[in-house]
Amino acid sequence: MxxxxxxxxxxxxxxxxxxxxxxxxxxxxxxxxxxxxxxxxxxxxxxxxxxxxxxxxxxxxxxxxxxxxxxxxxxxxxxxxxxxxxxxxxxxxxxxxxxxxxxDVREDDxxxxxxxxxxxxxxxxxxxxxxxxxxxxxxxxxxxxxxxxxxxxxxxxxxxxxxxxxxxxxxxxxxxxxxxxxxxxxxxxxxxxxxxxxxxxxxxxxxxxxxxxxxxxxxxxxxxxxxxxxxxxxxxxxxxxxxxSRLDHYIAGRNAVAQRYVEQLSDLEHPEGLRLPRTNSGNTHVYYVYVVRHPKRDAILEALREFDIALNISYPWPVHTMSGFAHFGYRPGSLPVTEKLAGEIFSLPMYPSLPEAEQDRVGAALRSVIARL
Structure with missing residues (x-):
């Protein structure tokens, strides 16, 4: 499934x-x-x-x-x-x-x-x-x-x-x-x-x-x-x-999913490899999406197909590069951090009622794929 x-x-x-x-x-x-x-x-x-x-x-x-x-x-x-x-x-x-x-945006968050x-x-x-x-x-x-x-x-x-x-x-x-x-x-x-x-x-x-x-x-x-x-x-x-009336409950559920990803994947973090989300000092995070990054993102997504896991990219095409906004005059290289991130970021499954068994499948599959890179 x-x-x-x-x-x-x-x-x-x-x-x-x-x-x-x-x-x-x-x-x-x-x-x-x-x-x-x-x-x-x-x-x-x-x-x-x-x-x-x-x-x-x-x-x-x-x-x-x-x-x-x-x-x-x-x-x-x-x-x-x-x-x-x-x-x-x-x-x-x-x-x-x-x-x-x-x-531009900041590379760390x-x-x-x-x-x-x-x-x-x-x-x-x-x-x-x-x-x-x-x-x-x-x-x-x-x-x-x-x-x-x-x-x-x-x-x-x-x-x-x-x-x-x-x-x-x-x-x-x-x-x-x-x-x-x-x-x-x-x-x-x-x-x-x-x-x-x-x-x-x-x-x-x-x-x-x-x-x-x-x-x-x-x-x-x-x-x-x-x-x-x-x-x-x-x-x-x-x-x-x-x-x-249930919003705080939903947020708690999302944070629980995020924490489980940390437990499953944090040992794989590396400046030149997988990077998990960071929460800035003074912020609380509600994890609308759980966005990670890896320089070999496309190879990872291709390999994960065999595990029947759907992932997402938020967002693969920076807005300033879209043809519909070309008349504003931005060129490739105008926003270097944004453009770099667009080639590395991807989102893991995230919603409050995500079953733990499915989350475990995601973590295990990602570990398996990264080990083969």
Missing amino acids: TIRVWDYLPEYAKEKDDILDAVQTVFDSGQLVLGESVRGFEREFAAYHGVPHCTGVDNGTNAIKLGLEALGVGPGDEVITVANTAAPTVVAIVGAGAVPVFV FLMDTTQIEAAITARTKAILPVHLYGQCVDMAAVQQLADEHGLAVLEDCAQSHGAYHHGELAGTMSSAAAFSFYPTKVLGAYGDGGAVLTSDEQTKRDLDRLRYYGMDKVYYVVRSPGHNSRLDEVQAEILRRKL
Whole structure:
């Protein structure tokens, strides 16, 4: 039987009654769009983070896009971010009419190299978009200091970091606003698409609510300024409300899987060989994915096929090298660390309900393959 990188079915088997009850609750409510389930989830997700405002939207990409727009980012503005991320981060920047400006990442933790931000700031820079990648946070003190010095907005991309802490502060609480994805694979995942934006600013909250609803306030058909149709679905919101109460449990499960990998593989670590994830001082890691690296990554993946184990690469093609973004003028070699990592990183199976027997198979197979290199 193939071991999958991610699988929701074991979790669904445990939570099926609650998930189906959530669906029934919405269907019995008499309101299928922007009803009590969305309002309740917004209250509860904001409360979990200790911030006053949350706006639920239809997906994580639009959470970034609307978040940028609510912070005043528009056509011609520049947004500093990274290319070692999922393409939707940059799709959202472009969707807001802005121009992505890439800085490289750090080789040891794959996160934004904050020492490169200041050199990337121009007169057109409007915002910084740090990506809390793979499950832990960027150095937000450095980001915010530069933002304050230059009068820039900061929007955290928290799609992969639900519940992660950075020096005692939760991801999503250290900036002007923060965007989340609830795609099914996420640490807090829906049974379909979903997203949200957190903010402590009341005006930003009002702008987000208007932007997700065609540009209207509370009166239908009265558009105050152009917006979008980007509402979080009631069914997904109710499911997320139920799952939010279990978020800390999911994170504990992911950390248990990560620790088991450490026990199985740490003796193989070598600067020129296998390298396991590191957690930075002051951070907690929620292990959205468990990303390791090896200079012979492709040979390892090829050899693992015989073991019927599915692995993933997050991400094999840096965003700045994609043809869809070629007009921004980046060339191979522009971001050397990002490009090097793209040839070495790969993800082991990671989800809270991953059976220990399957994880043992993964560890044994990886050990076997590396021994033959």
